[in-house]
Amino acid sequence: MAVQDASVARLEGLKKGVNCRAVVVLGPPGAGKGTQSRMIAAKMGVPHLSTGDMLREQVGRGTKLGKKAAAIMQAGDLLPDELVNRMVRERLKQLDCAHGFVLDGYPRTVAQARSLDQMLGRLFGCGPVVIHLQVEYNELIQRLTGRRSCPACGAIYNVFLKPPMQPGVCDAEGEALSLRLDDQEHVVRERLATYENLTRPLVDYYRGRDNFFEVDGRRQPQAITDQMSALLGSVGWQAAT
Ligand code: ADP
DSSP states (O other): OOHHHHHHHHHHHSOTTTTOOEEEEEOOTTSSHHHHHHHHHHHHTOOEEEHHHHHHHHHHHTOHHHHHHHHHHHTTOOOOHHHHHHHHHHHHTSGGGTTOEEEESOOOSHHHHHHHHHHHHHHTSOOOEEEEEEOOHHHHHHHHHTEEEOTTTOOEEETTTBOOSSTTBOTTTOOBOBOOGGGSHHHHHHHHHHIIIIIHHHHHHHTTSTTEEEEETTSOHHHHHHHHHHHHHHTTOOOOO
16 A cells, blocks of 8 residues: 555544644734754654745755745745645655644634644644744844754754854854745845735634634743643643653
């Protein structure tokens, strides 16, 4: 049996609802979705699924999808819903998602949220727990335009908020730090505008559901992770570690 068939069979065989631990981390670019999603996924022992990372991987590999994605991402726009929905649907069918996952950067439009509801209903018989990270505009600009990362070890710095010891150089690796192309200021402003127009309406889409939570994203990362863990504990999802 092919891996794909095996995983679908396994998913269909699961008692629907019992294993559904789908977390959606919602928030503007720069709110800390990536950092928090990774921490929460590690604590829960489930995969961290970032559509931004998946697309950047395609860009890096120079695939057909990657070529299409590169231009759109560099303009600060969103990929077409259908394309991203399909990418996520295929990912959720993989075996490692059978006991839950943390979604980062998806859904990003109301159409994607509707599609996710359908996928979760069909595959797992449940809805997501949604955590909305809130950070104000000026802080987002500083966080994003100041962000630099080490191509060797992935460490993240910020020229305003968390500078490396030597400007432009990774403390651990000595490598020159790089700026994500979409973190240039004009692209950042476009990404934030896209967020306001297309993604912010999602907050209203989810608000009012039982499992929707607002979290203040301006605090120290650890304090935010602790609050998110406590919220997940409150819906019965205890951390694996
Ligand atoms: P951020 O949240 O910091 O803007 P991401 O790494 O999540 O960055 O995404 C980078 C880019 O990838 C987005 O600006 C967008 O162009 C594209 N992208 C990621 N997720 C989606 C999605 N769900 N729908 C459409 N485009 C997406």
